[in-house]
Amino acid sequence: MEVPEELEIRQKFPNWYDWIKPIRLEDIKHGIASYIALPKQINSDFFKMPFGDVERDVFSEDWKLPENWKEIFLDAFRETLDKNRAFKLFLDICVRCGACGDKCHYYLGTGDPKNMPVMRAEVIRTVYRYYFTKFGRLFGKFGGARPVDENVIKEWYYYLYQCTLCRRCGLFCPYGIDNAEIIWWARRILQRIGLHQRFMCISIEASARTGNHLGLYPGGMVGSLEMACDELKDITGFDLYAWVNKKGADALFVPPSGDYFAVPHWYTFLGYIVLLNELENRYGITVTWSTYASEGGNFGTFHSYEAAQLLNSKIYKEAKRLGVKFIIGGECGHMWRDKHQFINTMNVPPDHDEWKRFWEDPDLGQISDKLRGIRLDEFISGESGWIHVLEFVAALIHYKKLDVDKSRNDHWRATLHDPCNLARGVGMLDEQRFVLRSVMNHFYEMPEHTIREKTYCCAAGGVYLGDEMMELRVRGCLPRMMALRYVVKKYGVNIMLTPCAIDRAQFPHMLEYWKIPAEIGGICEMVGNAIVLRSFGEKPEDRKYDMRGTPIREEE
């Protein structure tokens, strides 16, 4: 999908009696609309959804809805209201103060009034009022209510899939109305009549089948790790390795699967391996990867409760099978909302002996005497068992358990993009800053309204990495790109680091479009550069290349 060189943001402000009319077919735009999932994704044995056996085209007149779709739709609506207090409450209490309006990156980028979070929710609320409130039924249009018809369904689909569930609006809402929650559960209603977004379903189906979104078979994943070890031999000069499916390891390592292949994720992937090798050879902490639970990311968290549960159920099962003590998660945004808030609700945490014994006294001294004092129970318990790799690295660096050489990153001047879910779903803000300040000398923050809990979404999270919505991605990325441009000009920043795999997939395209001279990377890439592999006999000055294979120091 080609995006025009010049984009115009035309803000339109129709009155309520205009926008309450649903959109027409010609309003569904190429470059913005997501394709509807195909039977091979949603009628698969591994991911079977109602009415998934029909091929549907988002740009066609006829969406081939099931015969009694209205009944099914309203039943699903009622069920959702009964199953989720937040959904019901948030539909009721919005006062339309407009505080969320210009907080949405998609609204800022498109100017489409229905992309204001309040209006995107209003697309749903108008239908809710008609069927589930007395005043809505009584006053109809004047009560802000409308009955559902096929065009309304199209409008739902079109706008529900222009939200990345980043929850920036929910931060600013005086009642804490989380529009992401409304959108997420409304998507679930659409799924009951066969409408799913294609891009996320490709990955969900693949993950249900193979264990990761990319659909990598065990051989593919192993090949990837082999290649990484080969490359690290050239970079570090040492024979590094990785464990896969190893029973009796101390910890399970679960990264987002983008890290196995894509660039620039790859350099982060190399960073993980460097870190894990130093951990094992210096402290005897064995960390294994798994082919069965090879995906930390969870596109189900953008689809529905049930799909999210289908995907994240494998990880605890694998932790139990391998008999690990705890789980380390890689750098990913939405994955961490899933691992922090969802996984131990959607699944029963493991209860095998090794796990239980460790979490009775979760001191890393149990594994290695030299790590005594690093206690995971300062903020984690065995009811979750997950630790973020950067939390882990922050502790190791703070307690001086890793030797780092900051000067190896001197060729980078970095800034940090906070992934939305990590900031607003987990509350992890300072760990990555602590790590970055410890492993590099040049680190600069972007403007304060675009970082930390106020961070802007990359406009591709949840899940807009498809080519067909490239214009939407480019437009939604505008606020972030402007913030980046500011630090590039002011501080000469040449890399934006982000602990999120979707960001790393999205930003390179965006930098190209917005013509910003910078690179994208992960934080473990910088960690990998800086770690002195002391257990392998490395000295700080030994390392000649960084994870990208470029020389660290200029030849004198």
Add this chain to the structure above:
Amino acid sequence: MGMIEYFFGFVLPYIALAIFIVGVIYRIVEWARSPIPLNIVITAGQKKSFSFLKRNIHDKIDDPMSNLGVIVRMFFEVFLMRSLFRNTRFYYDKMTNVDTRWLWFFTMAFHYSLLIILIRHLRFFTNPVPDLVKMIDWMDGMLKFWVPPIYVTGILVLVSLAFLWGRRIVLSRERCISLPSDHFALFLFAVILITGTLMRYFFKIDIPSVKTLALGLVTFTPPPYEVLKNIHWLFYVHITFVSILIAYIPFSKLMHFAGIFLSPTRNMANSTRVKRHVNPWDPNPEWPILVREGITVAGVTYKSKKVDWDTYYEMYKDQLDEVAEKGYKIGGG
């Protein structure tokens, strides 16, 4: 003719109050009946981490880890509108966000003025008037250049109402998102506040008669008709619109006063990695819903295939055996 005065002055307020009480309870029970499947707290600060990562006071307020922390957060949310205080405005010309606290200021002014006005009104409903009410009344009426003294809140509430309504009319984005019901709520407030102001400063209202009626309402004793007859018609407009407003609350967005206390993004602790949140309709999920029972729509059940380790192993046996042959070790020279 006495019937009309009795209806608007003595009957309608009871009807409205009854609708209000029953309606509000009904709505809250309706909300509370639905479970909270997931912990969806929005964290607005650094979470608790290893002890060397210190959290400042903002982090502790905005990212509570305990129930006590939640109470503190809700206090700031309800009484100080902390989230609205965060508000910014995006300017396209400079591509930057700027802190804008006008909305916060006038919202605070509006709500607190209403609260104080409500407390001041207690002097009609109590006999003798409590000292606290008297004191608030005296403090509020500091501007003594008019007879009777001018209430600060009386001015503030009108100014903030004008701001809050004005932005819905003047600003294009706010005009766009405003529904008739939004204007209706503001209209009710406008009528109530303006008639109240007129009665205090410009029209002669027989205060003792109003007080007799108000006390009659509290004690369920209808006042004699002479008392009702003495009261200016503006008062009947005032009390009628108050009744409409009270009765309208349970059916409208004005329920936000109760809803905020139930808002799961604010009233939950960010403690999921310490304590498991249990989903009431899926409390003990040994296997995911999709493979356990599937989704049933229109009588047909759609079930996904269960991929446990054994199934997975069967599917990719050769490749997994190869990993085992390598001793589960990849690389290493």
